[in-house]
Amino acid sequence: xxxxxxxxxxxxxxxxxxxxxxxxxxxxxxxxxxxxxxxxxxxxxxxxxxxxxxxxxxxxxxxxxxxxxxxxxxxxxxxxxxxxxxxxxxxxxxxxxxxxxxxxxxxxxxxxxxxxxxxxxxxxxxxxxxxxxxxxxxxxxxxxxxxxxxxxxxxxxxxxxxxxxxxxxxxxxxxxxxxxxxxxxxxxxxxxxxxxxxxxxxxxxxxxxxxxxxxxxxxxxxxxxxxxxxxxxxxxxxxxxxxxxxxxxxxxxxxxxxxxxxxxxxxxxxxxxxxxxxxxxxxxxxxxxxxxxxxxxxxxxxxxxxxxxxxxxxxxxxxxxxxxxxxxxxxxxxxxxxxxxxxxxxxxxxxxxxxxxxxxxxxxxxxxxxxxxxxxxxxxxxxxxxxxxxxxxxxxxxxx
Amino acid sequence: xxxxxxxxxxxxxxxxxxxxxxxxxxxxxxxxxxxxxxxxxxxxxxxxxxxxxxxxxxxxxxxxxxxxxxxxxxxxxxxxxxxxxxxxxxxxxxxxxxxxxxxxxxxxxxxxxxxxxxxxxxxxxxxxxxxxxxxxxxxxxxxxxxxxxxxxxxxxxxxxxxxxxxxxxxxxxxxxxxxxxxxxxxxxxxxxxxxxxxxxxxxxxxxxxxxxxxxxxxxxxxxxxxxxxxxxxxxxxxxxxxxxxxxxxxxxxxxxxxxxxxxxxxxxxxxxxxxxxxxxxxxxxxxxxxxxxxxxxxxxxxxxxxxxxxxxxxxxxxxxxxxxxxxxxxxxxxxxxxxxxxxxxxxxxxxxxxxxxxxxxxxxxxxxxxxxxxxxxxxxxxxxxxxxxxxxxxxxxxxx
Numbered sequence: 143x144x145x146x147x148x149x150x151x152x153x154x155x156x157x158x159x160x161x162x163x164x165x166x167x168x169x170x171x172x173x174x175x176x177x178x179x180x181x182x183x184x185x186x187x188x189x190x191x192x193x194x195x196x197x198x199x200x201x202x203x204x205x206x207x208x209x210x211x212x213x214x215x216x217x218x219x220x221x222x223x224x225x226x227x228x229x230x231x232x233x234x235x236x237x238x239x240x241x242x243x244x245x246x247x248x249x250x251x252x253x254x255x256x257x258x259x260x261x262x263x264x265x266x267x268x269x270x271x272x273x274x275x276x277x278x279x280x281x282x283x284x285x286x287x288x289x290x291x292x293x294x295x296x297x298x299x300x301x302x303x304x305x306x307x308x309x310x311x312x313x314x315x316x317x318x319x320x321x322x323x324x325x326x327x328x329x330x331x332x333x334x335x336x337x338x339x340x341x342x343x344x345x346x347x348x349x350x351x352x353x354x355x356x357x358x359x360x361x362x363x364x365x366x367x368x369x370x371x372x373x374x375x376x377x378x379x380x381x382x383x384x385x386x387x388x389x390x391x392x393x394x395x396x397x398x399x400x401x402x403x404x405x406x407x408x409x410x411x412x413x414x415x416x417x418x419x420x421x422x423x424x425x426x427x428x429x430x431x432x433x434x435x436x437x438x439x440x441x442x443x444x445x446x447x448x449x450x451x452x453x454x455x456x457x458x459x460x461x462x463x464x465x466x467x468x469x470x471x472x473x474x475x476x477x478x479x480x481x482x483x484x485x486x487x488x489x490x491x492x493x494x495x496x497x498x499x500x501x502x503x504x505x506x507x508x509x510x511x512x513x514x515x516x517x518x519x520x521x522x523x524x525x526x527x528x529x530x531x532x533x534x535x536x537x538x539x540x541x542x
Numbered sequence: 543x544x545x546x547x548x549x550x551x552x553x554x555x556x557x558x559x560x561x562x563x564x565x566x567x568x569x570x571x572x573x574x575x576x577x578x579x580x581x582x583x584x585x586x587x588x589x590x591x592x593x594x595x596x597x598x599x600x601x602x603x604x605x606x607x608x609x610x611x612x613x614x615x616x617x618x619x620x621x622x623x624x625x626x627x628x629x630x631x632x633x634x635x636x637x638x639x640x641x642x643x644x645x646x647x648x649x650x651x652x653x654x655x656x657x658x659x660x661x662x663x664x665x666x667x668x669x670x671x672x673x674x675x676x677x678x679x680x681x682x683x684x685x686x687x688x689x690x691x692x693x694x695x696x697x698x699x700x701x702x703x704x705x706x707x708x709x710x711x712x713x714x715x716x717x718x719x720x721x722x723x724x725x726x727x728x729x730x731x732x733x734x735x736x737x738x739x740x741x742x743x744x745x746x747x748x749x750x751x752x753x754x755x756x757x758x759x760x761x762x763x764x765x766x767x768x769x770x771x772x773x774x775x776x777x778x779x780x781x782x783x784x785x786x787x788x789x790x791x792x793x794x795x796x797x798x799x800x801x802x803x804x805x806x807x808x809x810x811x812x813x814x815x816x817x818x819x820x821x822x823x824x825x826x827x828x829x830x831x832x833x834x835x836x837x838x839x840x841x842x843x844x845x846x847x848x849x850x851x852x853x854x855x856x857x858x859x860x861x862x863x864x865x866x867x868x869x870x871x872x873x874x875x876x877x878x879x880x881x882x883x884x885x886x887x888x889x890x891x892x893x894x895x896x897x898x899x900x901x902x903x904x905x906x907x908x909x910x911x912x913x914x915x916x917x918x919x920x921x922x923x924x925x926x927x928x929x930x931x932x933x934x935x936x937x938x939x940x941x942x
Contacts, residue, residue: 193866193874193890223862223874225891258859259892368863445845449934459658462623463768466593474593474623490593491625492659531931534849 144398149301150283151176153314154337155379160277161289164270166218166263171289173270176213176333177278178377181249184210185346186373187353193368195222196232197252204248208342210375211249213333214239214271215290221254221262222368231262238268242275253331255292255369287316290331294318298409304398306391307383311338315402319410329367330357332406338395339378340385348396349374356403359524360411361442411525416532419451420508426521427514433470434522437513440468442526452528454504458486465513476516544798549701550683551576553714554737555779560677561689564670566618566663571689573670575639576613576733577678578777581649584610585746586773587753593768595622596632597652604648608742610775611649613733614639614671615690621654621662622768631662638668642675653731653771655692687716690731694718698809704798706791707783711738715802719810729767730757732806738795739778740785748796749774756803759924760811761842811925816932819851820908826921827914833870834922837913840868842926852928854904858886865913876916
């Protein structure tokens with residue numbers, strides 16, 4: 143039995159965390175450390191942006207042996223487009239954290255988020271790391287979740303428990319998102335901890351598949367950032383029979399991990415910049431998962447669809463239009479479209495639906511649409527938000 | 543010598559046009575006819591949206607022989623997602639136009655733009671076609687340009703003259719655009735007429751290449767519509783030596799055609815829904831044209847870049863970020879970025895540019911940015927507009 147609760151990265155056995163204010167941002171927490179008592183099998187996925195930021199370069203290098211024991215993260219400054227100086231600074235963050243924790247510096251992952259192209263204020267960062275390490279505690283997960291936020295308006299945390307291989311295991315996570323959320327990772331950071339015992343290669347596989355169905359299925363504005371990263375640390379302290387093959391235990395672990403990643407991903411969309419509505423886009427009846435995903439993301443990314451939802455307008459034309467240009471295999475004469483349970487389009491042409499009833503439903507804050515392609519049995523779900531005046535306002539004046 | 547002037551589809555020899563009010567829209571012209579005295583070699587490019595609207599299906603069929611003599615267009619109703627009834631209605635538009643003009647119905651191209659999923663009001667359309675044919679005149683191009691508009695705020699027309707093969711030839715065009723402008727054609731109609739004598743196969747090749755550099759390089763909101771179409775009719779009445787090979791004359795024709803398509807494409811961006819700024823994105827130093835185009839369009843399509851321009855913010859980070867996720871071959875350490883002549887980024891990291899001078903420049907209505915990838919000598923230019931409050935307003939309430 144899987145149970146979800148209001149936990150975070152400190153929920154699994156053997157993890158501590160902290161979040162402090164070091165002064166990169168004016169008056170908010172801006173530096174976090176997550177620490178495992180013992181070295182943990184670890185995996186991560188990184189942005190596909192060619193301008194991958196310095197901390198990602200360093201984290202990738204440090205993850206080569208599949209082991210990590212700590213994560214250090216700052217917000218307010220992305221350490222991106224900062225050249226060799228940026229790389230040195232990211233390395234310095236790992237080294238100082240390692241020294242203070244008396245661990246190997248190659249077992250520290252580094253992440254940053256915030257403004258691009260400005261060198262990190264290293265004396266503030268160093269002071270912050272010292273304070274954060276000193277403050278590490280078993281209930282510091284919420285503080286850490288706060289310290290990684292940028293334009294986020296609420297902290298994003300979750301944890302789940304389940305039984306695997308004769309033991310109770312826990313997975314906890316924190317994330318930050320807000321603007322620039324898009325597939326292939328976005329200005330999105332996610333840190334997941336677990337006490338499950340699992341091989342690095344299976345952990346890696348589970349994370350990759352889970353991200354594909356969660357963080358890569360959300361979109362706020364379609365841009366993919368330079369700093370995205372989702373990492374998972376599995377320290378094995380639950381003492382379950384180690385997961386080393388792809389059997390039932392692995393599937394159970396994946397379901398539990400999906401619960402964490404999907405919950406965090408949806409929280410990111412709910413907190414999309416200027417969002418007033420949360421929209422689930424389900425695509426079924428596709429020939430392939432790729433097609434289902436392509437259609438779902440095309441609809442979720444469409445500015446015209448997003449503004450129509452902001453205007454509470456059942457503009458199904460824009461939805462089928464997005465399906466049509468997505469590039470996926472779509473046969474107009476076979477497509478049905480539902481808003482909640484209202485069938486608006488059948489076999490590619492509009493039905494006699496009640497405009498009034500649908501309009502009433504569109505006043506809700508949480509909306510669901512379903513597209514049935516009528517071609518197969520594959521499906522995918524994407525999550526998005528509407529595009530509002532406030533989105534333009536926030537992004538027209540982010541730096542100033 | 544190429545000269546550009548305030549002409550339209552009636553500028554070349556032997557063309558007439560008209561635009562009338564038939565009542566699909568409440569009080570604006572909504573039906574246009576363009577007519578050539580003699581059958582014209584013709585070519586067209588159509589939307590790649592799988593939900594291609596009924597008129598496009600009919601026009602494609604009618605273009606199979608490479609000949610057209612008239613175009614009939616309505617605005618206010620897209621005749622898209624209208625099933626078999628929609629196809630019959632589009633055919634009926636061609637047949638009635640042909641009958642009244644005493645030409646072959648397979649020599650009539652049909653286009654529609656407007657709301658999706660509603661059957662055409664055929665009695666209004668039929669009345670409109672009769673009136674439009676009766677009103678055909680040698681100075682009706684501006685009226686026709688008005689009649690194809692939807693949310694456009696001004697009509698888009700242009701013409702050029704040049705000498706080819708011993709004769710003066712003229713090319714004229716009208717277009718409509720506004721929302722949903724995107725590569726691979728968007729809710730974008732373009733009709734081009736010319737009196738040049740050219741083979742159908744070369745006309746087709748010239749149009750395809752020209753669209754690739756013009757209509758496919760603009761973006762307002764990234765959506766690709768069900769109704770896009772650009773058609774060209776060449777009636778040969780200029781009596782130049784026929785262009786039948788890819789020599790100098792063909793190149794001259796292509797340059798002249800590019801002037802028409804690029805002018806119309808830029809006019810569409812300038813009139814983008816809610817646009818307050820017009821932005822030219824030049825990408826040079828690319829290894830391939832595809833890479834240059836991919837980077838230019840990624841930057842031009844980025845909501846974050848577009849809102850930053852609306853906010854008059856020199857947010858170069860968002861621009862390099864878009865280049866980085868575009869998928870093109872980009873090497874951060876080689877990329878330079880200019881806003882006008884101000885170099886903001888050199889070899890992937892920011893310079894000591896004057897924030898004040900750049901901010902002053904960003905107050906202009908017409909802006910230019912240049913990205914030099916430093917990898918080769920291919921280039922491409924895209925045109926876009928900013929993303930404003932009014933974009934959200936217009937699109938949040940389009941149908942209501």
